[in-house]
Amino acid sequence: MINGEMTITRPLRWGMVGGGRTGQVGYKHRSGALRDGTYRLVCGAFDLDEARGRDFGVNLGVAAERCYADVQALIQGEAGRADGVEVVSVATPNFTHYEITKALLQAGIHVICEKPLFFSVTECEEIAALARDKGLIVGVTYGFTGHPLVHQMAAMVKKGLLGDIRLVDMAYTHGFNAGDDTGAGEAVKWRTNPRTAGPTFVLGDIGTHLYYLSEVVLPQLKVERLLCDRKAFIPTRAPLEDHATVLMHYDNGARGRLWVSSVDAGNMGSQRYRFVGTKASVSWSDAHPDQLHYEVQGEPGRVLHHGMPYLEEESLAADRMGALHTEGLGDSWANIYLWIAQAIDARQRGDEAFLASHHYPDIQAGLEGVRWLENCVRSADAGAAWVDFR
Ligand code: NAD
Structure with a gap:
């Protein structure tokens, strides 16, 4: 603690x-x-x-x-x-x-x-x-990725509690850019211009958070191929995207699905993760970072709470507030x-x-995020084609 x-x-x-x-x-x-x-x-x-x-x-x-x-x-x-x-x-x-x-x-x-x-x-x-x-x-x-339950998921995967990983399902979506950019502030202007944002908008802005968190939870899995479909629903944002879906093939045969969007009107759910193995699944969202859903096939689902002694030591080591008392984004940043x-x-x-x-x-984690973006752009620019990850 x-x-x-x-x-x-x-x-x-x-x-x-x-x-x-x-x-x-x-x-x-x-x-x-x-x-x-x-x-x-x-x-x-x-x-x-x-x-x-x-x-x-x-x-x-x-x-x-x-x-x-x-x-x-x-x-x-x-x-x-x-x-x-x-x-x-x-x-x-x-x-x-x-x-x-x-x-x-x-x-x-x-x-x-x-x-x-x-x-x-x-x-x-x-x-x-x-x-x-x-x-x-x-x-x-x-x-x-400083949230204690992120490290609980990583420890559970490492311990084999989920079995072999089959599915990785992640989304980070919101609706703050559902309308056009007339009168938009500086933070939107630079994010939607390739000169100032780089080769992507939402993929880099929020997708890299998903990708890195999945690397923390599943360090042993490597992406072998991916397919990225991206679109600017607000045309002035093109060639950058305000929406993208990415399919991924991992080296152990697992399949991944990732959705990022800033035009998901009305959604305040932020990030959702589900990691599915041969025995069990875990689901976590930053909207309720204190809770981890753990579902073993054939058993009633369980909700694990941060700070409880039944958690793995890696999770307890990242805890600040103790059980019963809410931890949030500030605590996660303090850990980082x-x-x-x-x-x-x-x-x-x-x-x-x-x-x-x-x-x-x-810096390697930062580099891997950029590598993932480069592969997403290569796939999207080839018409949402499957590309080997390199
Ligand atoms: P912003 O436009 O709201 O703020 C940028 C700030 O930097 C302003 O204070 C501006 O005056 C200052 N600034 C700009 N150029 C500067 C320069 N050359 N020297 C000194 N100051 C300069 O942007 P933001 O939304 O705060 O995003 C900043 C960065 O943080 C981006 O890379 C963004 O992707 C990232 N970001 C990360 C997270 C996260 O969760 N890690 C969240 C939001 C933003």
Whole structure:
């Protein structure tokens, strides 16, 4: 159980690029990072608008002179300080991730970057090599995978409680873009433009969360082939998609079905997962993250609750609130940030043995998400054809 006790040598000096006053995701980063005292927010280039970014940073308790105009000013300003920043989170639109991450790593700063990580696998490989050469950690904020019951599902699969996996069924859908984009805000504008979003809209924006969570639960399964059908129901979003379905063949013979949509009018259900094995199934949704449905063939269904002693130790280790008391998205992000802090701390201590067995969403996880997107686009562009995964 996580209780806020310091599990690393000392708090990390942390900064942010993006995530400013108008940013959608910035608070999730701060809520995750600042929960356990493992990070101390010391600087930022929070906003494209320098004055607004400085005003915002000061309101967060950051010294005015450490609220910078942009990432380059941050790197220069922090380089001269004995107490300079050690790790920076990147919470900016997709098209900026690669350049900002590269600049930070070149300056010797660990990075925590938003998904989808970059535009191409080639970029991911280049940055992974740079991080390796510099001995730096890159974490990726797949913020939903800190929920304790996600790790319960992984542990149950590992223990064989489901039997051999046959079906993987996942959906992340909402209706927030069901109408056209007239008068849309910045966050919609950059997401629907290939120059700023990258090769995908909903596949990258929400589909990568599904794909990564399935990798956490089923690390032994690899996709061999996939078929992706994507469509822009609002034509101005083309060539990007606001809806996609993906079929997947796994190397053990299992079949996968994934649906992402931002035009699923009226749906506030968010994410749904069902993993079906030869003996039993588990179903989980982030709408009710405290509950896991466990159905054994021929027996009445069971609902498992977070924090209960009957759960696997991997799940209990990620629990914060204890049974009876609701855990939510903030707790999940706090776990992700904690696990990344532990990785940075281990690297700073030179504890490679710890790192070898420590699990957190790392640059490889970010790369695999981008690889999946590249395969989806290749399939969709070939007219929703089956393609070998590569
Ligand atoms: P947004 O448009 O709402 O906010 C972007 C913020 O970054 C704004 O504060 C803007 O001023 C600032 N900014 C833009 N360019 C900048 C630059 N070059 N330097 C400094 N600041 C800059 O975007 P958002 O919805 O918060 O998304 C940001 C990123 O987070 C995207 O990559 C998105 O995919 C990701 N995201 C992830 C999750 C998640 O659950 N992990 C949720 C939402 C968004």
